[in-house]
Every structure is written in structure tokens, then in C-alpha cells.
Amino acid sequence: MKASLLFFIFALSFQAQGEWVLRNPKVEFTATGRPAMIKIKGEGNGLKIKSEDARSGSFQFELATLKTGIKTRDEHMKNKYLEIGKFPVAEFSFKEFDPAQSLVGRLKLHGVEQNVPVRITKSGAHYLAEFEIKLSDFQIELPSFAGIKVADLVRVTTEFEAEEKK
Amino acid sequence: MKFWLVLLFVLAPRAWPYPEMIRHGYTNCTACHISPTGGGALTAYGDSLARELLSYQWKSQAEKENPEDEPKPRRFHLGGEIRVLSLYLNNQHETSRKWIPMQVHGEASYNDEFFAANLRLGLVAKPDGGSEEEEADESDEGGGFGDGFSGQVATAYVMARYAEIWNLRLGRFLPGYGLNNSMHFLGTRGGLGFGFKDQRTGLEISRLGERWGAVVAIFGARDENQGENSRLFQFQYSPTDKSKVALNFWNEDPLRNIFGVWAVTPLYGSAYLSFDLNRQRELDLKTTGHYYFVQLGYEMTQGVQARLLWDRQQRDETRSYTKVVRYGPSIQIFPSPYFDLELAWLKEHNRLYNSSQGDYAYILLHGYY
Numbered sequence: 181m182k183a184s185l186l187f188f189i190f191a192l193s194f195q196a197q198g199e200w201v202l203r204n205p206k207v208e209f210t211a212t213g214r215p216a217m218i219k220i221k222g223e224g225n226g227l228k229i230k231s232e233d234a235r236s237g238s239f240q241f242e243l244a245t246l247k248t249g250i251k252t253r254d255e256h257m258k259n260k261y262l263e264i265g266k267f268p269v270a271e272f273s274f275k276e277f278d279p280a281q282s283l284v285g286r287l288k289l290h291g292v293e294q295n296v297p298v299r300i301t302k303s304g305a306h307y308l309a310e311f312e313i314k315l316s317d318f319q320i321e322l323p324s325f326a327g328i329k330v331a332d333l334v335r336v337t338t339e340f341e342a343e344e345k346k
Numbered sequence: 347m348k349f350w351l352v353l354l355f356v357l358a359p360r361a362w363p364y365p366e367m368i369r370h371g372y373t374n375c376t377a378c379h380i381s382p383t384g385g386g387a388l389t390a391y392g393d394s395l396a397r398e399l400l401s402y403q404w405k406s407q408a409e410k411e412n413p414e415d416e417p418k419p420r421r422f423h424l425g426g427e428i429r430v431l432s433l434y435l436n437n438q439h440e441t442s443r444k445w446i447p448m449q450v451h452g453e454a455s456y457n458d459e460f461f462a463a464n465l466r467l468g469l470v471a472k473p474d475g476g477s478e479e480e481e482a483d484e485s486d487e488g489g490g491f492g493d494g495f496s497g498q499v500a501t502a503y504v505m506a507r508y509a510e511i512w513n514l515r516l517g518r519f520l521p522g523y524g525l526n527n528s529m530h531f532l533g534t535r536g537g538l539g540f541g542f543k544d545q546r547t548g549l550e551i552s553r554l555g556e557r558w559g560a561v562v563a564i565f566g567a568r569d570e571n572q573g574e575n576s577r578l579f580q581f582q583y584s585p586t587d588k589s590k591v592a593l594n595f596w597n598e599d600p601l602r603n604i605f606g607v608w609a610v611t612p613l614y615g616s617a618y619l620s621f622d623l624n625r626q627r628e629l630d631l632k633t634t635g636h637y638y639f640v641q642l643g644y645e646m647t648q649g650v651q652a653r654l655l656w657d658r659q660q661r662d663e664t665r666s667y668t669k670v671v672r673y674g675p676s677i678q679i680f681p682s683p684y685f686d687l688e689l690a691w692l693k694e695h696n697r698l699y700n701s702s703q704g705d706y707a708y709i710l711l712h713g714y715y
Contacts, residue, residue, distance in 0.1 A: 215376060215511070216372070217374055217555060218377050219587035219588065221587060221588075249370065249399075253398070325391065325394070325417075326389070326417045327390050
């Protein structure tokens with residue numbers, strides 16, 4: 181579960197050259213536990229950005245900030261499945277970002293890199309990015325607990341406000 | 347007829363279902379219970395959740411640093427349940443305070459990916475009077491309890507599962523009409539006759555999917571004096587990942603039709619709302635009644651739920667003396683897994699007693715495994 185990441189986008193009207201700061205970043209994921217179709221939602225705020233220029237850069241998300249509302253589940257998620265001791269950060273790299281279009285970036289999670297298409301919605305300085313990943317693509321064992329097994333597909337959304345550093 | 351009656355016959359033989367868990371993303375009962383309509387035997391996951399999410403966290407530092415190992419799915423389980431009530435009534439009819447041992451049940455269950463079976467036997471508080479006919483007559487009216495215990499086969503069913511979301515159940519179990527809420531002693535359950543007297547033998551098919559679900563069931567008569575076969579139709583929908591609404595229809599020729607809607611939804615923060623609104627048409631009497639229940643809850647901290655309750659029932663809308671309204675605060679505390687207690691102090695208006703306002707308070711102790 182988890183996948184936690186997010187990122188992207190932004191870049192915005194990057195006509196500027198430089199660095200961007202994020203405000204109120206939030207990364208959420210939704211996974212489904214089967215059977216019973218349990219909705220597992222996690223949330224974290226450890227998102228940072230490193231912009232190289234107006235159209236490229238990367239987001240780093242600190243996986244340890246993820247919480248799902250149940251401590252034991254959080255422990256299992258982070259230590260047993262995401263293995264944050266070895267892979268503490270998920271990173272999304274992007275190039276040639278155009279805020280009017282969706283984006284395909286490179287997500288590195290659990291030590292594995294994959295291309296990930298991202299849907300972006302921009303409203304002023306507010307950005308919403310959505311994408312889906314398969315845990316198996318990142319060599320993450322499908323989490324299971326007491327007969328409930330998490331489905332391979334995980335939805336991730338990221339929200340933040342971005343502004344140019346002055 | 348005594349008021350605490352109404353309480354008893356609803357509070358009897360089910361392991362509490364807690365539909366408030368819907369607001370944590372558990373929109374289908376089968377995450378925690380074997381039964382697709384909730385209550386009764388717990389799954390291994392439900393057992394774990396009782397510790398991790400439902401009850402107060404008394405964990406030692408060592409336990410916090412070393413969370414429990416993953417429990418294995420359990421196929422066989424032996425469990426049980428006990429419930430004791432202390433009820434206080436104060437109205438124009440009576441002032442009383444009494445402790446009532448309500449039920450003791452033992453339960454055996456089998457549960458795997460494709461098949462489940464459940465048998466639940468025990469003792470429940472017996473209505474005053476004794477004969478089966480008298481008990482049946484009293485159940486809808488909320489007659490009197492307190493005359494010892496009687497044996498009961500609460501559930502006895504087998505169930506097959508298909509493709510994770512389909513369930514076919516055959517045997518004796520409680521019809522899944524309405525919000526299966528532990529608060530239903532307040533009248534919605536009691537008034538509508540889905541209390542512990544109303545387990546029936548039937549066949550039920552249910553689909554419990556990610557967004558929508560449905561339950562269709564047919565049941566035999568509750569007993570020879572209570573109607574013919576019954577049919578249940580329920581449609582469920584989860585508009586969000588943490589809320590659920592359901593439409594219910596119950597047809598029991600030639601006695602009655604019931605139509606209802608219930609929902610559970612989170613509000614702001616740890617607050618939540620649930621309601622169960624029903625209208626009943628009694629076909630033989632040609633009368634219409636309503637049974638409304640609304641609950642506003644707030645999780646003060648894990649294991650402590652504060653609630654405001656409002657319940658109104660009127661069996662015959664043309665006769666005001668059939669109206670009973672109760673409202674007030676309650677608090678439910680889960681100090682440890684497998685045990686909870688609930689305290690409520692409600693105001694009651696009961697037109698039958700010409701009561702302008704009375705007190706209806708209780709402490710309920712509930713243990714299960």
C-alpha cells in the first residue's frame with residue numbers, strides 16, 4: 181500500500197527561472213483491501229521540491245510522514261512493505277513540464293524507477309496531481325493482514341500551492 | 347408493559363456491530379464480521395481492529411515499539427458474549443432501578459475464503475408470562491421481561507462466497523433490515539420487530555462491492571402467529587470512501603410493508619452522523635407508522651464515543667398515544683478489547699402514559715470474544 185508519492189507538477193507558469201517553494205503540501209493515497217473492499221487511506225506532508233529550471237525538477241516525499249489512522253498498520257506499511265529504513269524517500273522527476281498538459285515523469289519508489297503518467301489540475305497557485313501505480317511494478321510485496329490483502333493498484337493524489345521564491 | 351422491555355428484546359443476541367466504522371473506510375461489514383449484514387462472529391481482522399481502532403490504547407512502551415505480529419486468518423473460532431443492563435426509569439407510571447442480566451451466548455464459527463458457517467446458542471432474558479404465544483404478542487409491544495432465561499438458537503447458518511463480493515447464506519439469522527446499530531433498542535429495531543425474537547430461517551444473497559451493494563432475501567414466517575413469508579430488498583451505495591447510504595424494503599404479507607433509508611457519514615474531524623428512517627404500513631390494520639432514529643457522534647479519543655441520540659416512533663400516525671420520543675446524550679467507552687460499556691440518560695415522552703416527560707437512563711456492560 182502506499183505509494184506515496186506524489187509530486188510533480190507544478191512548474192507552472194515557469195517562465196521564471198528559478199526556485200519554487202511549496203505551501204500546504206499533502207500527499208494522499210487510497211488502496212483497497214480485499215475482500216470486504218476496505219478503503220485504506222493514507223496521508224503525509226513530507227513533500228519538498230527541487231527545481232532545476234522553469235520546466236524540470238523533482239519532488240521528494242518523505243515516506244515516514246505517512247499515516248493511515250492505525251498505528252500497527254502504519255508500522256507494517258513503512259517497515260515491512262515500503263522498507264523506509266532502506267528507501268526513506270520517494271522521488272518524482274520531471275522534464276519539460278507544461279501546466280496545460282498531463283505529465284509523464286519518473287517515479288523512484290522502493291528503489292525501483294518507473295515512468296508514471298500524471299493528471300494535473302491547476303487553479304491559480306493550487307495544484308492537484310493524480311496518478312496510479314501498481315505496487316508490483318515497484319517490487320513492493322502486496323500487504324496483507326489477518327486475511328485482508330491490499331490490491332495491487334493504488335491511487336495517489338498530491339495537492340499543494342506553489343510559488344516562486346523571491 | 348414496561349419500558350425496559352423494549353430495550354431487552356433488541357439488545358439480546360448479537361455481537362455488537364459498529365457501523366460507525368464506516369467512517370474509517372470499512373464500508374462493508376464483512377471486514378470485521380462473518381455475517382454480510384454485520385454483528386456476530388468476528389473475523390481475525392475484526393478481532394485485530396477491536397484492539398487497534400475501537401478500544402482505548404493501553405499499550406505499554408514495549409508494545410508500542412514492537413507492534414503485534416500479523417495474526418493469521420482463523421478458520422475456526424469459539425467465542426461468546428455476555429450483556430448486563432442497569433436500567434433507571436422515572437415517569438408518571440413508575441420509578442425503578444434494576445440490574446438485568448440480559449444474555450449469555452456461546453458461538454462456534456468456521457470461516458475461509460469460500461465458505462463460512464456459524465452456530466450461536468445461549469440464554470436470553472425471558473419475558474414475563476412464559477408461554478410462547480405471550481412472548482410473541484409482547485415482542486412488538488415491548489411487553490415485560492424478568493422471568494428468568496430461556497434457551498435460544500440465535501443463529502445457525504452456512505454461507506458460500508464467490509468472487510470476493512457475492513455471498514449466499516442459508517439458515518437461521520437476523521434479517522439485515524435497517525442500520526444494524528447497537529443503539530437500536532431505542533425503538534427503531536424494537537418497534538419494527540427486528541429484535542432478538544426475529545431471527546428467521548431464510549435464504550439471502552448479497553453483493554457487497556466497492557461502491558454499491560445489494561441484499562435480497564426471503565424468510566419464512568417468524569412464527570405461526572406472525573405473518574407469512576417475508577422478502578427483503580436492500581440497495582447500498584458508498585458516495586465516498588467513508589460513507590454509506592442504503593434503501594430498504596421489507597414485505598411481509600399479509601401483515602406489513604416497511605420502507606426505510608439509513609446512512610452513516612463523517613462530518614468534520616471526528617464527528618459523524620448516522621440515521622435510520624422508516625415508515626411501516628400495517629396491511630391488516632390499514633395503519634401507517636414511522637420509526638426515526640438520528641445519532642450525532644463524536645470520537646473524543648480512541649475508545650470513547652460521545653453521542654446525541656434522538657428516536658421517535660409512532661406505530662399509528664392517527665393515534666397520538668402510540669407515539670414515543672426519546673432524546674439525550676450517551677457515551678460509549680471501550681476501555682479494552684472485548685469489553686465496552688455504554689451510559690445514556692435520555693428524556694422520554696410517552697403518550698401512552700400521558701407522561702409529559704420522563705427519564706430513561708441505563709448502563710450497559712458488554713463483553714465478547
